[in-house]
Amino acid sequence: MSVNQQAHTGPPYGQPQPAYQRYQQPGYGGQQMPGVPHSQYGVYNGPMPGYQQPAPPQGYFPSLGLPSKGSPVSLNSDTSSLAPNFIGPLRTPPTSGAPPPTSGALLPVGQPAYNQFGQGDVQNGIPASAVQMQRPSVSQPFIPGSTPTSISQLSSFQQYGPSPTGAQQLTNHMAGMTIGSVPTSAAPPAGVGYGPSTSVPPASGSFTATGSGLYTPYSSSQGPRPASMTHGLPPTSLSQGVPLAQPAFSGPPLSMQRLPSQGSGYAPPPSSTGIGPSNYPSTTGAPRPSTMQSPPLSGQALAGLPASQPNHLASPPPPQQAMSGPHPGPPMTGLQGPPPPSTHPSQPGYQIQQNGSFGQVRGPQPNYGGAYPGTSNYGSQPGPPPPPKRLDPDSIPSPQLNELPPQQKPRHRIDPDAIPSPIQVIEDDRNNRGSEPFVTGVRGQVPPLVTTNFLVKDQGNASPRYIRCTSYNIPCTSDMAKQSQVPLAAVIKPLAMLPTEETPPYLVDHGESGPIRCNRCKAYMCPFMQFIEGGRRFQCCFCSCVTEVPPHYFQHLDHTGKRVDFYDRPELSLGSYEFLATVDYCKNNKFPDPPAFIFMIDVSYNAVKSGLVRLICEELKSLLDYLPRGGNLEESAIRVGFVTYNKVLHFYNVKSSLAQPQMMVVSDVADMFVPLLDGFLVNVNESRAVITSLLDQIPEMFADTRETEMVFAPVIQAGLDALKAAECAGKLFIFHTSLPIAEAPGKLKNRDDKKLINTDKEKTLFQPQTNFYSNLAKDCVAQGCCVDLFLFPNQYLDVATLGVVTYQTGGSIYKYSYFQLETDQERFLNDLRRDVQKEVGFDAVMRVRTSTGIRATDFFGAFYMSNTTDVELAGLDCDKTITVEFKHDDKLSEDSGALLQCALLYTSSAGQRRLRIHNLSLNCCTQLADLYRNCETDTLINYLAKYAYRGVLNNPVKTVRDALINQCAQILACYRKNCASPSSAGQLILPECMKLLPVYLNCVLKSDVLQPGPEVSTDDRAYIRQLVTSMDVAETNVFFYPRLLPLTKVDVDNDALPAAIRNSEERLSKGDMYLLENGLNIFVWVGVNVQQGLIQNLFGVSSFSQISNTMSTLPILENPFSKKVRSIMDMLQAQRSRYMKLIIVKQEDKFEMLFKHFLVEDKSMSGGASYVDFLCHMHKEIRQLLS
């Protein structure tokens, strides 16, 4: 929140103002005039038409809306074009009139989306609320509070009524609840609506806060209002106790209807949008501003009161400041004065506020809430679940741009600021839950978001770092589960690294007889086992079977039935721990030898010429000192071996007794074998001299090579055979450059064919060419041979096929396209270092046991399964994640809940055989509302992405995409139908915990795998597909919704990161620099107008034009700004499992297209919908499901 605010405030004011004015004027004038709330509704109606008209030109304005937030630049962007479209189809008719101009501005943003989706309504308001909502635990309490506030808002709205701004604000904050105010269509209405909204803004600031809450009450109370409420309310309601709001919204429904019917839905948005942006600026006029200001402030203050507020508060800090700054001034002015014009300056501020504002807004809400008695009701209702949010695109006015021609304004837009903002949600959670440790003692607790830094105290359940679930409340019956369509899945990262503050799992040794287990289901001793009969037996918590306690394990029970040694035994008191495995758990009943690492280096012409071979060899010399030691060993037990290859394989004998290394060439690639045993795998320290000599010589030996034909499968076979011969598990590090076309098993053809995209045959691009590699993988898994692949392709090399073995053995693929020593060296070396050093478990088998009622049915990740229950992993490192889906096979009971136990048997890098156990207890529910309240969207996205990415192997991509959308719609529709309070169908109501689902899902849908742009290679898609399949929640989160940080906002004196902003071009300012990271790349975007001083400080060149975009690292300069930016980068790099590639993007440079691809809230080049558009589409889908 804070981020947004800050960012916006600065620039926006200047420019946005005009837009706001316009918006306010038109919107309000037309619609609002009638009645405040009504007017809003009216506005909505109006907006629709308005949108249509304005849409074309101004559609972009929405982007203007952005500008409000950010800079004018955004305006320039696509939005304009989009808007038109939208407008055209949907709303054209209504708005066309005067309003256009104003609306136009608003529309832009939303419009594009609308065009596609048709309906703009969606959740403008949501974002704010969503944020709050999502943190279930926290949010819940807050929500109640918020609801009341919302009510108050309503009142305020009324007051403001006149000033549409209020509505806008509401919408924004509220999450642009009810959009579809067709009625207002009155023409300008839309535009007007917006206008008004804009004018309202100031008020809206407050409104939004109150927004939803208020509305709901209103709706209930008043017929008309509801509609208006919806507009205005939606946002608030959404943000806050939506459910409550809904009833009130009855009015809105009407608007909603419109929406569906036309783009009308969208139309409403315009009004809302109008409201949103315009409100602030214009509204501010004298009266509102004051109100606004006060509200926000109060809101915050209030916030403290309502549960929701806290959230806000948390986030507020930044917002507040920002808010206070901008709000007071602009909003006031905006409102009073001619909402439209005067607001200009204010608008930006508001917008900002809005963005960030949600928090603030809510703040105000409380106030409102307080004012409105009705809210209390809501409060009660929402209290617990308020989650749902209604979005009314229409209702959410997007900030207007000064630049935009007035004409454009007429379009109705959903204010992007009014829809649920991931940034807001993340910020809220961080503020609310980052400070306290997360104690795992309580069943079914929803952990903080992955983006939040928090400590975990293990008190009986596994840390969320190990396991995260899509829902911590499992429906008791499969019917419920089916109805909700919410997948039940756990994302398990069994060997996750813990922060140093947390204790790694204790190692438990149960002696020669091995770990204590249930006799029937073989579950391992865990905190949920019930000891009975004075401790002589225990009842299994998974299968209820009673097992004798072995004498050596017997212990008396205390008066509560706990064993006396409860706290002494990790397996009784902790969620995660390890057992020392006995020989029964070992292959061939023999304790394993320490694993081996084999480095297999491509020495083809390309590899040698690019300097890669030399680089690898040089690096290995030092890297070998950092092999994982597996605990506290003095030196690593891991043995190493070396192979180079081109068309043939070269093995090296580096036995310590040799004076010089020996090279053994195996040319019989058709029938691979390992030519030596003794001397191939050696202890690094013993053979150091020989190894060094070898690594010195390898680059020389192949310096003149001309070989370009390569083999691949034989390389893996060789490694596998070597491990077989040495009778140990291990890992192959293969450095490979090209498609293996040499005559050998596993030879591949170049089958890259972009023409297949979007055909039924597209799936073949993801499938391996031959099943040879699958069979090979099987053998590798059997031996515990994990394959890590470093690819350096200059052209297609069929990652889909080459990666099969890596994928199925739990290895990692690293890909460096067009590898160049200067630019990619550091990234590669860092990856290599990390990959070599990280702890790995070998020859692992994972089984997930569940208590009766559910069972694990499906597994996603990099592994092999020979049966339906055991996940076999040749290797499993600390970054690899397995997603497990559960299905009901019986009923669950609320009392006993549901238990998961994930047991991983593996060989540590020291060669010790261990079992790692993670236990997690979940609640069960009979009410769908509980389910929705305890969901985790990030995890859900993780699951959905993996599900979809697997789906593309067998189905056309379009089918997969449709299925995703459909499932998402069903989830949300189910919520709407069963959990949300009745309200206008035109309202989009999202569960608090899932309010980001649409935006994230859209990101998934737009990802390269599911919707490739022309510049995305087939290999990249396959690569990403495999990559995502092993990602944990934090990685998928940032991968799909990259983190965008404004570098110019950096506080050089502070450790903190600057607040993130939303991934939209509108948010970028020409005068700023931004950093965007998605786990694979870091972009530094430099605006054309960035101060030269900053450029000098950061890049060491004097002007924008001199910045080289080929630099792979920032120059090390001795100034605070450079230091700070670099430290931020270092910090980001440290957070990710792979070293991210730095790409400098200059605005309007060729790389900018690439960069824009990651602005995931915008419409993408390849046809991906913008956030707003998608939200509208989702809304439409939901309504179809509901009708």
Next chain:
Amino acid sequence: MATYLEFIQQNEERDGVRFSWNVWPSSRLEATRMVVPLACLLTPLKERPDLPPVQYEPVLCSRPTCKAVLNPLCQVDYRAKLWACNFCFQRNQFPPAYAGISEVNQPAELMPQFSTIDYIVQRGPQTPLIFLYVVDTCLEEEDLQALKESLQMSLSLLPPDALVGLITFGRMVQVHELSCEGISKSYVFRGTKDLTAKQIQDMLGLTKPAVPVQQGRPLQPQEQPVISSRFLQPIHKIDMNLTDLLGELQRDPWPVTQGKRPLRSTGVALSIAVGLLEGTFPNTGARIMLFTGGPPTQGPGMVVGDELKTPIRSWHDIEKDNARFMKKATKHYETLANRTAANGHCIDIYACALDQTGLLEMKCCTNLTGGHMVMGDSFNTSLFKQTFQRVFSKDFNGEFRMAFGASLDVKTSRELKIGGAIGPCISLNAKGPYVSENELGIGGTCQWKICSLDPNTTLAIYFEVVNQHNAPIPQGGRGAVQFITQYQHSSMQKRIRVTTIARNWADAQNQLQHIEAAFDQEAAAVLMARLGVYRAETEEGPDVLRWLDRQLIRLCQKFGQYNKDDPNSFRLSDSFSLYPQFMFHLRRSPFLQVFNNSPDESSYYRHHFARQDLTQSLIMIQPILYSYSFYGPPEPVLLDSSSILADRILLMDSFFQIVIYLGETIAQWRKAGYQDMPEYENFKHLLQAPLDDAQEILQTRFPMPRYINTEHGSSQARFLLSKVNPSQTHNNLYAWGQESGSPILTDDVSLQVFMDHLKKLAVSSAA
């Protein structure tokens, strides 16, 4: 007689040829009645220190089917400058260079003393000799060490410009690249998979050798490319490298579990060696030298499984058709041998192990290519070390006593045809007018390829008289045979040796005594023995003995003087007198008897028997026994048990073994230490004498014989006892009641009994 003996000896010294008959029966019918075929033992490269090679090309008969070389037997018209081929009677012009010839100015090849003449010809590029070591690493540490030392030592013996290569094998086969600095490279092959030559060359990167090499050093003169195979390098360049490499050779590192034989991929190793040379240096002199310490246990050519509990096949197994791998292995090695021979390379096998090593299966590798076969107990014995050293021995000119890639061309007068050859050669399948349809040995051709030969290499060549009885040969007519041997001398020169011999024809009906007198019984014995051994190798064993017996009886019937059915009247003339005795010992020899010999030993003995010259062959058939005593100088004594006396020291040379046997008394004296007493210095000398003589033999013999110093009653005395004629056995010892000699415990018949039977059968009218 003396004249014939002298004649025979002269001929042998001059031409290296010994005929079974030195006067030839003039018709086919009579020739067949002679029983012993008309044949000769030819030592193509017999050392002729007195024979300076001439430096020009031989003059050939211009008839395309003849191409005989101008020789002293040709009729020359000095005025017309014409010469008539004495084989086809074609009249040929002398080439321009011979314009100046006259009766007094004859070229060497026309002088009678140059019936054998060496030509040095300039043809094609001279390629250095190639030595490719194929070394088994599944050896005991001690053995391996000894072998490594021998190999390192051998480097100093090689011609400095020779190319050397190294292949080692155990479970895998490694082809070592020799010119690497800082790191030793080798190409490794799975020991279980047979590869075609093409595959091998592909895998060794030999298919396009020009590319990398020329890029590496573009300025190198062009002569280099041929030489520059990475695996075969001039010894002077990589001497140090190779020495180090050999020094670092490790035992095969793959673990051998209890009760198993090490996995040894001899078959593949050889196949790769052959493939390597085939691809890089076809048709140049090259030796593949295989050093193996045990049987091939895996892959193609495996002889026995790796389970120690299954012993290596014995003759018994073979008879019972119980040798699982034999046929397949033999086929594998035969294929290899044929390929090798086709490329003009040869394979040596140095097998040192206590147990069998699969020589039976591998024998064709040496037999067909003229390579050496050496069998010993360990590489750490002087037998191996010296034998190996002797491979590189030099002649009086300081040149290696080895030649490569020879082809032997035989021309005959039209009354003769060529039946075949027996020796270390393969047929070149050259059909011609001189080729008989009746094959004896390797027949059906008038040309053979001898991939490697040394001055002792001797072939038996069998002829057939085809002149019909009713077409008498004019009085004084002579039959002629010309042997043309083209070879690569160890100095890398191409040489051609031409030997032309002629013998008189005689009508067997009225000049039988001439023929009889000209019978060379030694040559005949060896020639018959070769035929017998050849048959034994290719056919069933027992039949051979019966065939030999029948031949002997027929010969006795033909040439003996006797009254019908009166054995006592039987007499043989001097020229035949020894022949039955040779046959007696031949029957008992390991060349025909497999009893008490492993299949490997049989193969080994037969291998050498088929290539040694007459003298050595005779020693093999009938070992020589010398007796040392105080009663006089050492004397040869009968190879008979009666020669074994208590106060004698015996020295037996059976070619493969040198046995010094101390009689009972002598042994006791030595035990008592008399030799150390000054007053018994003569005894010391007596003891020393046979040692010195043995040493002399050991010095020159190739392969180095097994040297056995034993005494009465010791177990090793069996080597002697098994050879002597068992005139006294446990069956007749007391009957004879004599003091002399010592009884042999055997059921074998003695010479006496044998002769008695022979006489009886020879005179029998029923036969």
